Amino acid sequence: MLSELQYNVIQDLLAKVLDVDPSMVTPSTHLRDELCLDSLQQVELQAWLAARGVDLAALPPGGPQTVGDVQALVDAVDAVDAAHDGGQARQAASLPGPASGPAHPVLHSAQLALRPVSPEYVPFLYDLATREEVGWRWRFRGAIPDIETFQAGLRQGALSQFVVVVAPNGEPVGTVSCYNADLHRGIAFLAAAFVPEHVAGGVPMTAVGMFLRYLFQVWDLRKIYMEVPDFNYTQIASGAGKYFEVEGHLREHSYYDGRYWDEYMLAIYRRHVVDPRPRP
Structure with a gap:
């Protein structure tokens, strides 16, 4: 009862x-x-x-x-x-201390940290992009590039990119990337991928939230887009209007496994991530 x-x-x-x-x-x-x-x-x-x-x-x-x-x-x-x-x-x-000028970006928590994409992480990122559980959902949509081609294009079009590692051992578990940024219009695109073992936990939401706060703090972005196929969108649909706005719906846009899937264009605004602040 x-x-x-x-x-x-x-x-x-x-x-x-x-x-x-x-x-x-x-x-x-x-x-x-x-x-x-x-x-x-x-x-x-x-x-x-x-x-x-x-x-x-x-x-x-x-x-x-x-x-x-x-x-x-x-x-x-x-x-x-x-x-x-x-x-x-x-x-x-948990109470914040007194403010003393602009705050520096926060790229870590007790649970995880965002690390620059150094050469030591390339094998992990290649494995993540080509894993059978992940590859068909992300970036290459099932295509398998050789590692040299993968590494050469790793930062192509990227404004900012990190590897997500978990405490306490620094094990890499995912990646977050901001790409195709148009700073004149104040827009950019976001992509993220994680090893399946961590998808159901709090790591993806914490890491993506931390990355979004970093992006909105460092650059004067108005909104950040995510292109999400229907088979991924159903996993986050409850966040519409709360964590993002649905600003586009492309019918039968992407092919996979014998059919064409719809794709959603999601927009994450500053208000979804940080407290409102005066705009110049």
Whole structure:
């Protein structure tokens, strides 16, 4: 029954973050099978848990399965906080310090970091671009270039590009790239790819969000486009209007596996990523 769930889980997470009708939820409601959370919503769930002090590294494979599991994780953190200082130390640690001039770009967190594309990462990027689970979705759409051709074109058209590595061992798990920038019009394009083992976790959303904040901070961009085929769009569709706007829909645009797929042109505006600020 709803009375068995704390108010913060029902209203803060389900209604506000995941846009789920609270009247449809009980502690036994399954997050994927019944609420049908897409990949983006699952990442939002992990980000919400991390913000409340849940150790994501300690989660079981696949993460929480039911709404009751989510509540149990939050209750465990609350119990630890109550036994110590009521969580005041954790809350105080998250407060920003006083501003002292322009802030430098942030390219790391406790979870991951964005590293320049140095030669040591080229073999990883080549493997990522040609992996059978990833290659058909990304850049070459199944074509397999030789590594010399791949390396020669790695930075072609790129304004900025990073390799995503995870803490604590610095293992590379993905890449983010901004390309075809038109700084006169204030627009650019974004691409990202990650090894499948990290797609369901919080790494992609954290890395892409960090990269977007970097781009909007360093360059006077108005919006950043993403070209997303339908078989990828269904994984992030819940973010429309919240994390991006759908500004184009190309019917039967890309061929794969016996059919033509629609492609979506998504636009990420500054307001989707950073707080509004006066524009000159």
